[in-house]
Amino acid sequence: MKLILGLVAILFLNIVSFGYAEDDKIAFAGYLEKTLGHFWAIEKNLDDNNANLAIVHATHPISELYLSMKPELKKANPEFDAQVQKTLMELHSKVGDKVTRKDAQKSIDEAKRIIEQARSIVIGDKLSKDTNFNVAVMINLLAASKAEYAEGVKNGKIAEMIEFQDGSSFVWRSQQIFEKIKPDLPKTQAEKIGKLYPQVWKAYDSNVEPSEVARLVDSITHELDEVSSTKTESANLGTYFDNIQKLLADAKKQYAAGKPDVAQSLVTKAYLDNYEYLEPILLKQNPVLKKEIELMMRQDLRTMLKTGESKDKIGTQIDAILKKLEQAKKLVMSEQKPNSEKYTTSSKYDAQSKDVNCAKPMRLLSNKETGKTTCVKSESVAKMLKSGWTK
Known part of the structure; x- marks a missing residue:
């Protein structure tokens, strides 16, 4: 036994x-x-x-x-x-x-x-070559493209060319993946997605408002959700703040433990995989604060890690960033809809409510044994399903 x-x-x-x-x-x-x-x-x-x-x-x-x-x-x-x-x-x-x-x-x-x-x-x-694997990668690329476009285009004009081109390059890569896996997708979804990409490119060519590009990109994501049998819940930006806080806290510990490369990776993920999604709304509400946090995290902190500053100075810098992020969080969360107060506070947050809204590109899963629900990153769905969770 x-x-x-x-x-x-x-x-x-x-x-x-x-x-x-x-x-x-x-x-x-x-x-x-x-x-x-x-x-x-x-x-x-x-x-x-x-x-x-x-x-x-x-x-x-x-x-x-x-x-x-x-x-x-x-x-x-x-x-x-x-x-x-x-x-x-x-x-x-x-x-x-x-x-x-x-x-x-x-x-x-x-x-x-x-x-x-x-x-x-x-x-x-x-x-x-796995279809589900590539679908998850596509969804993440498309989410990143929306954030870049929102920074790049203002009032029908390209305000930041690099960000505009970043957005278009991520759309392009997602389309390349789509063309590769299209034969393996259901015919209905493949046809719908195939018709949506030309609309996205037309929107880019016309420098339309970011909300229109987001609508088109979300339509592609919706069809991909249908393929993967997981549904993307309404966005809530609070999750990104929580992720940044955890990543920076972990970076501080890793640096103190003599692992600067790991700390650099964590800080980069905090910025690229989280803060970039917050920048468009912060740019509207407080562009000075948005830029301060960007420079403190993307430039100053990473330079300090690279040049081998003391762990005390690294800790002080991270604490200063977190303090600025608290200001930013108050501004950003004020933009959330009233019913979004049920947002999750981490990528693996457990809640009893069945009405939890998950931040894009996260997924809502449930556990029949405990009655709990949880929001997880799209790439974590396979792992959670194998450990007893259901869609």
């Missing part, structure tokens, strides 16, 4: 650990896709003879996305991690106006090859 129970326990732990591994791989795939999106933006700008914008997009993967990829790369293959870092670090010098378009393309193609190799090493070829 003890042997049986032991085997059951081992099996359960393996299932849970597999779920966590899959969550990490979905997040990692998102960073790869965003990197490929920046490569596409480099190509577009070079074709338009805009080397300056091309260089900006060439710096984003190494200055932001690589920091989030590094822990997984280093764990999988330290030597290859160094190769990825070197390739991305040198890219900006190989796509400027001092090199020919042909030579620049060679460098971009080599960087693409490295990224695909990273996909194979960390994610694996089998999972990379």
Whole structure:
């Protein structure tokens, strides 16, 4: 009997650990896709003879996305991690106006090859081809594109070109994934999504209001939800604040424990995967506060981590950021609808109410045994289903 129970326990732990591994791989795939999106933006700008914008997009993967990829790369293959870092670090010098378009393309193609190799090493070829896996990556890319577009376009004009191009590159990458998995999707959803993408591009070309782009992108997400049999609940921005608080607190602990690379990754995730979704509304309510937090987190804190400041100074900086975030949270939450007071306060928050609203792109799951409901990130759904939760 003890042997049986032991085997059951081992099996359960393996299932849970597999779920966590899959969550990490979905997040990692998102960073790869965003990197490929920046490569596409480099190509577009070079074709338009805009080397300056091309260089900006060439710096984003190494200055932001690589920091989030590094822990997984280093764990999988330290030597290859160094190769990825070197390739991305040198890219900006190989796509400027001092090199020919042909030579620049060679460098971009080599960087693409490295990224695909990273996909194979960390994610694996089998999972990379899985339809549900790719649907989850698409949903996250589309959510990120909305936030970028909202920052990039104001009053029918492009106010921030980099953010505008970031948004379009993420849409483009999601469409590339769609074309790859389209044969495996139900015909109805595939046809609807296929008709929506041209509408999104038309909206981009016309610089329509962010709300219209959000409507079109949400329509694609809705069809993807139908495919994955999970429903995206109404958005609530409070979750992002809670995620940032936890990530920064963990970053402080990891840095104090002598793990600066892990701390850098956590801070980058706090910004890219959470704060960026808050920026559009903060920009409307208090642009000065929005910029202060952005610089404190994205620039100052990451520079301090990189240069090896003392753990006390790092702690002080994080505390200052959290204090500013409290001000921002009061402003942002005042924009929430009255019925959104039932929002969840973390990605794994348990609640008794069946009326919980989850923040996009999170999913609402329930546990029949306990009667509880929970909001989890889309990439965590598979893990939760395997551990007893239901949609």
